[in-house]
Amino acid sequence: MSKITREQVEYVAGLAQLELDDAAKARLQQEMGEILSYMDKLNELDTSNVEPMMHAMEMTNVFREDCAGESLAREAALRDAPQQDGEYFIVPKILDTEGGA
Amino acid sequence: MEYEAVIGMEVHVEINTHSKIFCACSTAFNAPANTNVCPICLGMPGVLPVLNREMVNKSVAAGLALNCTISRWSKMDRKNYFYPDMAKNYQISQYDLPLCYKGRLDIEVDGQVKSIGITRAHMEEDTARNTHTLGGGISGVDFNRSGVPLLEIVTEPDLRSAQDAYAYLTTLKQILQYLDVSDCNMEEGSLRAEANISVHPKGSKEFGTKTEVKNVASFSGVAKAIEFEIARQIEVLESGGKISQETRGWDANRGITFSQRSKESAHDYRYFPEPDLMPIVVDEAWEQRIRKSLPELPLAKKRRFKEQYGLSDYDATVLTSTRAMADYLEAAVQAGADAKKAANWIMGDLQALLTDAKQEIQECKVPPAGLAEMIQLIESGTISGKIGKDVLVEMFASGKGPKAIVEEKGLVQITDEGALVAIVRKVLADNPQQVEQFKAGKDRVIGFLVGQVMKASRGKANPEKVNEILRKELSA
Numbered sequence: 001m002s003k004i005t006r007e008q009v010e011y012v013a014g015l016a017q018l019e020l021d022d023a024a025k026a027r028l029q030q031e032m033g034e035i036l037s038y039m040d041k042l043n044e045l046d047t048s049n050v051e052p053m054m055h056a057m058e059m060t061n062v063f064r065e066d067c068a069g070e071s072l073a074r075e076a077a078l079r080d081a082p083q084q085d086g087e088y089f090i091v092p093k094i095l096d097t098e099g100g101a
Numbered sequence: 102m103e104y105e106a107v108i109g110m111e112v113h114v115e116i117n118t119h120s121k122i123f124c125a126c127s128t129a130f131n132a133p134a135n136t137n138v139c140p141i142c143l144g145m146p147g148v149l150p151v152l153n154r155e156m157v158n159k160s161v162a163a164g165l166a167l168n169c170t171i172s173r174w175s176k177m178d179r180k181n182y183f184y185p186d187m188a189k190n191y192q193i194s195q196y197d198l199p200l201c202y203k204g205r206l207d208i209e210v211d212g213q214v215k216s217i218g219i220t221r222a223h224m225e226e227d228t229a230r231n232t233h234t235l236g237g238g239i240s241g242v243d244f245n246r247s248g249v250p251l252l253e254i255v256t257e258p259d260l261r262s263a264q265d266a267y268a269y270l271t272t273l274k275q276i277l278q279y280l281d282v283s284d285c286n287m288e289e290g291s292l293r294a295e296a297n298i299s300v301h302p303k304g305s306k307e308f309g310t311k312t313e314v315k316n317v318a319s320f321s322g323v324a325k326a327i328e329f330e331i332a333r334q335i336e337v338l339e340s341g342g343k344i345s346q347e348t349r350g351w352d353a354n355r356g357i358t359f360s361q362r363s364k365e366s367a368h369d370y371r372y373f374p375e376p377d378l379m380p381i382v383v384d385e386a387w388e389q390r391i392r393k394s395l396p397e398l399p400l401a402k403k404r405r406f407k408e409q410y411g412l413s414d415y416d417a418t419v420l421t422s423t424r425a426m427a428d429y430l431e432a433a434v435q436a437g438a439d440a441k442k443a444a445n446w447i448m449g450d451l452q453a454l455l456t457d458a459k460q461e462i463q464e465c466k467v468p469p470a471g472l473a474e475m476i477q478l479i480e481s482g483t484i485s486g487k488i489g490k491d492v493l494v495e496m497f498a499s500g501k502g503p504k505a506i507v508e509e510k511g512l513v514q515i516t517d518e519g520a521l522v523a524i525v526r527k528v529l530a531d532n533p534q535q536v537e538q539f540k541a542g543k544d545r546v547i548g549f550l551v552g553q554v555m556k557a558s559r560g561k562a563n564p565e566k567v568n569e570i571l572r573k574e575l576s577a
């Protein structure tokens with residue numbers, strides 16, 4: 001029995017906007033279950049005295065100064081877009097009024 | 102049944118840095134579409150975003166002014182979702198370790214002070230803007246806004262009414278403008294407010310299901326939308342219905358909120374640490390440096406204005422409503438003006454001129470020292486108060502100093518007894534009917550006669566002297 005259900009695979013695929021066939025779903029259910037089992041193995045370690053690692057890098061406070069510099073020329077910015085009108089990137093009509101931020 | 106409303110606010114403010122949060126593109130408003138863009142803010146793969154130091158400084162300043170704790174250690178995270186305003190399919194934001202948390206903001210509603218809890222204030226990037234005016238089943242995307250720095254300020258559900266929400270927004274805006282961290286201009290999108298609203302029977306400990314009202318264009322709109330939403334929810338509950346948790350828009354023309362149910366995508370953003378951006382450590386020394394640089398905030402300034410200048414609560418409130426106005430008053434006082442007199446001129450004649458000209462006080466041609474000089478001309482008796490008003494109008498229009506205007510136009514007040522007596526006698530001779538009425542006991546006719554003398558002297562007569570001479574002449 002995998003630790004992951006087929007529904008969970010479908011849910012995660014949905015969030016990632018992936019269309020999976022049955023074979024892929026079965027394979028992912030197996031693989032994702034194995035990853036979680038491995039996490040269980042890590043959980044066997046006593047980490048109560050270990051400071052949590054918040055970030056993979058040891059560096060902190062890498063900043064740039066607040067100076068406005070050059071931007072791309074618009075032609076260059078739009079050049080490789082699948083569709084554009086010289087001003088905007090063109091996408092299929094957005095009906096949904098709710099943005100993310 | 103009686104109901105109680107519970108409201109929390111989420112406010113996004115644009116922090117007024119010169120460059121974007123992770124790249125050197127300009128944040129200027131109203132640039133032609135897709136001209137302030139680069140591979141980083143276009144969301145190209147393989148780029149390396151670097152955090153703008155000033156964004157951290159200004160966000161910490163805002164956090165401190167909101168009485169927040171500043172995280173010693175915080176980080177940026179990726180918020181994952183698909184939408185055409187977000188080319189890289191994630192927004193860089195902060196999740197479990199926001200820069201500022203656990204603050205409070207005191208607001209005043211009907212003379213009562215309420216403390217509103219601030220849950221958190223975190224840094225994030227703005228998204229691109231979509232335009233739907235191109236027609237033909239297409240939308241256009243402009244990335245100028247993408248990567249503009251935002252501070253998202255979230256309150257506890259401590260607000261209870263539309264008035265609370267309105268007071269919260271105006272107080273927040275005032276503080277952020279004092280700090281010079283944001284322009285807070287709703288029309289330009291540098292401040293956006295969303296309200297979470299629920300109602301429950303009064304006395305019940307359990308909150309009702311909440312709706313979220315978005316996309317409102319003004320503070321008064323937010324207040325109206327909240328008022329409408331509270332009434333709507335109560336009506337739904339009263340008629341036995343259920344509130345569905347949803348996002349609602351505000352139709353300002355019809356004065357109603359409406360459902361904006363999006364496609365049934367669950368809001369599961371799968372946040373994870375942004376590996377390209379290094380953690381942010383604000384140590385004690387950095388925090389103290391910013392704390393020391395904070396300006397006097399509105400409430401403290403208002404209290405000081407009352408104490409130091411003897412201004413009324415109302416006057417002190419008006420004069421500290423913006424930092425520019427408060428600075429103007431103080432500069433006028435420094436230049437020698439009496440504080441109360443300067444306050445009256447600023448709130449009265451000067452404000453009227455500013456309103457007419459649609460100007461802010463910092464743009465106006467009358468320098469604080471010029472106002473002080475004009476007030477001194479009145480106090481020394483060189484010009485009358487009435488002429489002072491005309492002089493101010495001229496100063497406002499031309500930018501000239503008050504002395505130059507008074508000399509140029511010959512506005513010096515006539516205090517010479519002989520000259521005034523001559524004018525008074527002429528007015529009395531020209532108005533025999535009113536003189537009769539006065540002598541018959543109609544004392545208020547004196548007002549008319551003073552007016553005639555002022556008119557004859559083209560406003561230059563000293564009104565007190567005129568009154569005195571008139572009475573003397575009439576009783577002669």
Ligand SMILES: [Zn+2]
Binds near residue numbers: 124137140
């Ligand atoms: Zn850029």
